[in-house]
Amino acid sequence: MVCSTAPTEYTYDRFGSCLGNRPIKLTKLKDGNPVGSALLHVSSRLILDRAKLSWKESISIKYESFEGKLTTNTFHVAFTAGCNKSCKMTTASPWTGHLSLAPKQTLSGDVEYNVATPNSGFNGGITTNYKINVMQAGTVPIQPNATWSNPRTIRCDDEVSNVPGCVYPHITPELVLPLSTYKEAAATYLFQQQYSDHPLGTKDEPLHRLANLDAQEANRDRTCVVAAEGAVETPELFVRKSSKIPDDSCDEYPFAASLEGGTPGAYCNDVEFELVDGEWIYAQANSTKPLFKEAQCSRGHVPLDLNSAAGQELGRLVQAQRMIDFDAYTVRIPA
Numbered sequence: 001m002v003c004s005t006a007p008t009e010y011t012y013d014r015f016g017s018c019l020g021n022r023p024i025k026l027t028k029l030k031d032g033n034p035v036g037s038a039l040l041h042v043s044s045r046l047i048l049d050r051a052k053l054s055w056k057e058s059i060s061i062k063y064e065s066f067e068g069k070l071t072t073n074t075f076h077v078a079f080t081a082g083c084n085k086s087c088k089m090t091t092a093s094p095w096t097g098h099l100s101l102a103p104k105q106t107l108s109g110d111v112e113y114n115v116a117t118p119n120s121g122f123n124g125g126i127t128t129n130y131k132i133n134v135m136q137a138g139t140v141p142i143q144p145n146a147t148w149s150n151p152r153t154i155r156c157d158d159e160v161s162n163v164p165g166c167v168y169p170h171i172t173p174e175l176v177l178p179l180s181t182y183k184e185a186a187a188t189y190l191f192q193q194q195y196s197d198h199p200l201g202t203k204d205e206p207l208h209r210l211a212n213l214d215a216q217e218a219n220r221d222r223t224c225v226v227a228a229e230g231a232v233e234t235p236e237l238f239v240r241k242s243s244k245i246p247d248d249s250c251d252e253y254p255f256a257a258s259l260e261g262g263t264p265g266a267y268c269n270d271v272e273f274e275l276v277d278g279e280w281i282y283a284q285a286n287s288t289k290p291l292f293k294e295a296q297c298s299r300g301h302v303p304l305d306l307n308s309a310a311g312q313e314l315g316r317l318v319q320a321q322r323m324i325d326f327d328a329y330t331v332r333i334p335a
Contacts, residue, residue: 125153
């Protein structure tokens, strides 16, 4: 990931974080009054491992500037990292003890974390914390020690392919399904996002992973095969158009493999698509069922291979991004 240089700002992706130039100001006092000061900047880069319960963080401390009357311009700096819950430090300090730091110089090194037991699901996350200690002969700093914590927590789990790994769960993965590759399937999802009053899969209304295979199948049946249990409406089966679309299949959006899936087919728009001059044009697929913006889902007439391919892409995203049950994700349909 690209690290920001903005002061005190943390930046994140699913598998890493950066701290950019956190200022540490040290002030010399004489008779209770400040007579000189120095500015240090702390930066860090933490990289999580999608297939391990341990990770490293690179620490850098730069002596930026000083002003006023200091006894000496050189400081002696120590740094310690920590973490909570089942996390322990394999290497807590990037260097041993206090090291000398002169103006414009930089100290750097790595700390290492290890998690004994995954903190799966929503049972709370791991917080990393930090302490810097600065000493200087003849100086009484106002802030001899600075402490802070990463404002975002880390989740470590073993719920994806039974391989343990760690993520920043607040970062929402994005499923990208280009129209050029997934054609009628992608057009179905884009239609629901753009036409409907329920544009699910967007940043404001993400989808959420449903891991249970039986629940996925039940969702698929409710949308494409039968009416919802206890529903009063007549089951509205998906009628395939085999003469017009080879291997026509019901591709539902929201996906059956999402918590938002499973809307009874009677409440879905039925759409079919045609590629005209490089643009996918939608049309009402059921002559007795006009399209309506209030529809909570869409049922697209999609060749089975494209339907399956889009589902496989979601499966790959789950693995690559360590998405456990109920994890949010967005869907983007580029050209």
